[in-house]
Amino acid sequence: xxxxxxxxxxxxxxxxxxxxxxxxxxxxxxxxxxxxxxxxxxxxxxxxxxxxxxxxxxxxxxxxxxxxxxxxxxxxxxxxxxxxxxxxxxxxxxxxxxxxxxxxxxxxxxxxxxxxxxxxxxxxxxxxxxxxxxxxxxxxxxxxxxxxxxxxxxxxxxxxxxxxxxxxxxxxxxxxxxxxxxxxxxxxxxxxxxxxxxxxxxxxxxxxxxxxxxxxxxxxxxxxxxxxxxxxxxxxxxxxxxxxxxxxxxxxxxxxxxxxxxxxxxxxxxxxxxxxxxxxxxxxxxxxxxxxxxxxx
Numbered sequence: 001x002x003x004x005x006x007x008x009x010x011x012x013x014x015x016x017x018x019x020x021x022x023x024x025x026x027x028x029x030x031x032x033x034x035x036x037x038x039x040x041x042x043x044x045x046x047x048x049x050x051x052x053x054x055x056x057x058x059x060x061x062x063x064x065x066x067x068x069x070x071x072x073x074x075x076x077x078x079x080x081x082x083x084x085x086x087x088x089x090x091x092x093x094x095x096x097x098x099x100x101x102x103x104x105x106x107x108x109x110x111x112x113x114x115x116x117x118x119x120x121x122x123x124x125x126x127x128x129x130x131x132x133x134x135x136x137x138x139x140x141x142x143x144x145x146x147x148x149x150x151x152x153x154x155x156x157x158x159x160x161x162x163x164x165x166x167x168x169x170x171x172x173x174x175x176x177x178x179x180x181x182x183x184x185x186x187x188x189x190x191x192x193x194x195x196x197x198x199x200x201x202x203x204x205x206x207x208x209x210x211x212x213x214x215x216x217x218x219x220x221x222x223x224x225x226x227x228x229x230x231x232x233x234x235x236x237x238x239x240x241x242x243x244x245x246x247x248x249x250x251x252x253x254x255x256x257x258x259x260x261x262x263x264x265x266x267x268x269x270x271x272x273x274x275x276x277x278x279x280x281x282x283x284x285x286x287x288x289x290x291x292x293x294x295x296x297x
Contacts, residue, residue, distance in 0.1 A: 001186040001225065002130055002179075003232035004289050010133060010186045013193040034136060035061065041139070041159055049089045050157060057139060079140045080117055082107040087144050093157045106145040108164065113143050115165040119174020126175075126237050134182045137189070150247065151177035153184040161185075166246060172239060173247040176230050180248075183226045196221075196283040204268070204278060209261035210248065217278065220261060221287060227258040228290040231297055255297055262291045 001010055014037055019025060021039035022032060038058055045051035057079075081087070087107065120141075124131035139159040149166040161181040165174055190196070201217045208215045208223035215223070230248055234240050240251045248254055265271060265287060270278045277284070 001183060001190065001229070001286070002133065003229050003236070004225075004286070004293060007129060007133055010137070010189070013186070013189045014137060016193050017189060030136060037137065037159075038139060044158065050093060053086070053089045054139075078120075078135050078138050080113055080120075081140060081142050082110075082113045082144070086140060086142050090140065090142055090157060090160050090162070091144055093154055093160075094152050094162050108143040108145045111167075112165050115169060115171075115174055116141055116143060116163050119163075119165070119169075119171045120178060122171035123175035123178055127233075130179075134178055137185055138182065151181050153181040153188075155184075155188045158185055158188050169246050170243050172243060173245065176233065176245075176247055179229055179233055180226050183229045184222055187222055187225065190282070190286075194282040195280045198278055198280060201278050206264055207261070209258040210254070212257060217265075221265065221279070221283060224258055224261045224265065225286060225290055227254055227261075228293050231255060231258065232293060235297060251297075255294065258290075259294050262287065262294060266291065 015028065015033060018033060018036035018040045021036040021043070022028060023035070024032065035058070038054060038061075042051060042054040042058065045054055079086070084107065120131070120134075123134075137159060138161055141161045141163060143162065143164050146164055149164050149169070151164070152162040153160070161178070163174065163177045163181070165177070187196075197218055204217035205214050206217060206220045207213065208220045209227040210223045227248075231251060231254060234251055245251070268278065270276060272284065279287070
């Protein structure tokens, strides 16, 4: 969404959803929005370990900033972690395809978390505005020990990002993992603010734009928008074919898959935004914007 629409719509969604939790709606800063956003996520979490985890993050920030809010704590700081506490709580939501049982969430190698930090810095050097948005709306970046390499996010834990880098990943692969998962985060928020899909969308199965496996229509739409964002990033920063891409593959291959996916979506007999369509007007517009952008590459 960032490369398609800029930051304003993403910030607007976060502000609208977080508004009921602002201490002073008349004076909104990045710090107060971050606090309200975490409170909104805490409300979504309901009860349980993840809700308790968010409570802990909020209390920690209150302590850092002091009772008068004038402390030195960084209100928009992401937590990079591989500690047992965080990976146990978040891992229970994300799951681990390698293992099950009480020991399924083991800390990854220290170099993997360090790679995550380096990739975040790589992204920030090239696009401080995008990095600032990701930091504002991502509360935790974590990694666990698995045999697979990649990244994940989950609508049940908006704002948490799992990244498991490979040994030979370039810093750009990490940056693209951040962009990939932040696109999901932004879409989760956009869907809550505006609505994306109609009843029955989960029953439509298509091939996705990135992995080309069979997935539900909402997942396929997300994949298309992620591919568009990653390709836009590469184009904007001169990375189209200058380095090896180990996470998402070559630009040309990704572009072909994304165009394929877009053609499949818009050719569905019920792909339109009126009352009979499978998607609502907002998602119809996003997919149309993605299709137009893909034609410019």
